Amino acid sequence: MLAATICVDCAVRDQSLCGSLTNSELHALNTLGRRRIVRRGETLIWAGEDNILCANLLSGVLKLVASSGDGREQIVGLLYPADFVGQPYPGQADFSVSALTDAEVCIFPRASFERVLTDHARMERLLLQRTLAALDEARSRMLTLARKSASEKVAGFLVDMATRAAATGCRGTPRGPVTFDLPLSRGQIADILGLTIETVSRQMTQLKTRGVIGLPGGRAITIVDRDALAARADPA
Amino acid sequence: MLAATICVDCAVRDQSLCGSLTNSELHALNTLGRRRIVRRGETLIWAGEDNILCANLLSGVLKLVASSGDGREQIVGLLYPADFVGQPYPGQADFSVSALTDAEVCIFPRASFERVLTDHARMERLLLQRTLAALDEARSRMLTLARKSASEKVAGFLVDMATRAAATGCRGTPRGPVTFDLPLSRGQIADILGLTIETVSRQMTQLKTRGVIGLPGGRAITIVDRDALAARADPA
DNA sequence: CGTAACATTGATCTGGATCAAGTGCCGTGG
DNA sequence: CCACGGCACTTGATCCAGATCAATGTTACG
Missing domain, CATH: 2.60.120.10 (Jelly Rolls)
Incomplete structure (x- = not known):
């Protein structure tokens, strides 16, 4: 049955x-x-x-x-x-x-x-x-929401998503650039991080400008320099 | 033994x-x-x-x-x-x-x-x-830390503390003014709410000025108008 | 009393919100 | 095949709540 x-x-x-x-x-x-x-x-x-x-x-x-x-x-x-x-x-x-x-x-x-x-x-x-x-x-x-800056929040979020994407399977090599699709809109990312859409967007373009990530279009994202990203997420 | x-x-x-x-x-x-x-x-x-x-x-x-x-x-x-x-x-x-x-x-x-x-x-x-x-x-x-204003945070915190104080036992009547000692310094309250000492202090004096609470001195606090406090904590 | 920790108050600065246009990206229909 | 409309995203200009910096006042305790 x-x-x-x-x-x-x-x-x-x-x-x-x-x-x-x-x-x-x-x-x-x-x-x-x-x-x-x-x-x-x-x-x-x-x-x-x-x-x-x-x-x-x-x-x-x-x-x-x-x-x-x-x-x-x-x-x-x-x-x-x-x-x-x-x-x-x-x-x-x-x-x-x-x-x-x-x-x-x-x-x-x-x-x-x-x-x-x-x-x-x-x-x-x-x-x-x-x-x-x-x-x-x-x-x-709670620590992130209350005490981290917008750029730390976004970087940390991307590291998390990259880790999760790696766990499932995605294009690219583990050490070098990795590309995957975010399952979330900018608005939803903002809702997670306690920010606004605009701030998330600006942080993303800033990361792109500095060569840390790539934004091939749509919801795709390329992690170019994972260490730099992690460093931004957690300034020692 | x-x-x-x-x-x-x-x-x-x-x-x-x-x-x-x-x-x-x-x-x-x-x-x-x-x-x-x-x-x-x-x-x-x-x-x-x-x-x-x-x-x-x-x-x-x-x-x-x-x-x-x-x-x-x-x-x-x-x-x-x-x-x-x-x-x-x-x-x-x-x-x-x-x-x-x-x-x-x-x-x-x-x-x-x-x-x-x-x-x-x-x-x-x-x-x-x-x-x-x-x-x-x-x-x-997480909602509080990420989305509430300083005055909402402080009001909400005081409501929580008042509720807890009532549960144990304190001076005053349940409906009217209630006085009790906060077990926390301003700095610790700030650490809980994701604010600074100064902001917590300012919000407290503002609440006192508006007659919602009293600050008899030390860590004592009097809840004068609990409903007003709750309303400030959760604007409908 | 003296002093050190805690609290209030004031002046200024700033990160991120808010307000306001654009811009690119499909899917739909002409 | 291309024009159109809607949506998600980006980008820019301005504003403001709360941080930061700086005294001053207050309380508790040896």
Whole structure:
């Protein structure tokens, strides 16, 4: 039957939380999980709503957005394939989750997922470890948002994206120039870094002018001098 | 013997992670834990060092500090009594932990604590829930740091402190003016909010001038009009 | 008391926001 | 095939919140 085979061809089977389960344990999830496509721009979870779902991200990129009462927004996290989405315990969601690119998720009803967690200590431990890592990352970003200059923010962001791109696979050699596509618009980069579109754009052209990066067009970016970029991100 | 009685008079026995353990289970911790005083200004954990300890905070206030290579600092979290301190899994600490006031902690060797955690699913779950809550808080603060104005930051901070002071107990009535002592210097408040001492000071005097708060002297503060303060913190 | 750390207040400077045009890049339709 | 319109991006001019620099005032403590 279809439900029993949902995990078999899962692209993130090993990297996701489910990787902690044995094949037989997967059966439980098989009956709970549903694949779902989320279109670019679509919102999967709305801030303020009750937590009703958990999910594993299979493909695409999602953003976690915090917003103030009067509409200012800040992207407080990005989610990549194999990342866990949502809150396993009851309560209201504090942040919205929406798709930056077309994405596919494997969805579980929250309550069922909570039960799976309590039944599978290994999975719960894995989630704890991921959550601790996410917390460290969030706290690091607090330093960036509060204390770094615009040029440090942009350089740091590009280093992060280059690292991630290298992890997946992209044109170019690891040591020399590397070219890849940013999955984000200038506006979204601004939302991540706590800047405006204009400032991001100006920093990018400045980096191009100084020969640190290249901007071949569209959302493509070439890292010409990774060390210079890293140095700008973190002035010792 | 002393070790066996360490938890008996623990002030935070019920609110801390240990509250999830039965009396008999506490015996295991009893043999592992050691009380320790941390003086105001003293550092308990240094960023970059290996995680070697976990702890429960018994009294006082600790700060979690992120710093950039060139010395800029940002307080990325405050820890209050009953809060958990440290990382239960191997690795390097990303942040320093030091005492804002004289404090007392109940310390466990990291490896032992990890073992306790794996043996006690209830405790692990509690830690997961706390970590998820801390993550939400960190993300909320990302919005504050990146998008809020100085006056919104200070007002929000004072509301938080007032709420916390009310939770413990302080002079004044809940609805009318409430007076309490801030456990932090202006400089430390600045480190939390991503501002400078001068800006924090100016915002405080402005709030006093407008009759929203009173500054009786020292670190004392009177909340005169809590609603006005909350409105300044979150302009709808 | 004296002094050292902390806090307020004032004057000035500046990085990044805001406001305002351009410019290039498709996709659509004529 | 090219004109058109919409969007994302770049570039320029100006403005302003908050940083920085510089005294001065205040509190706590030996």
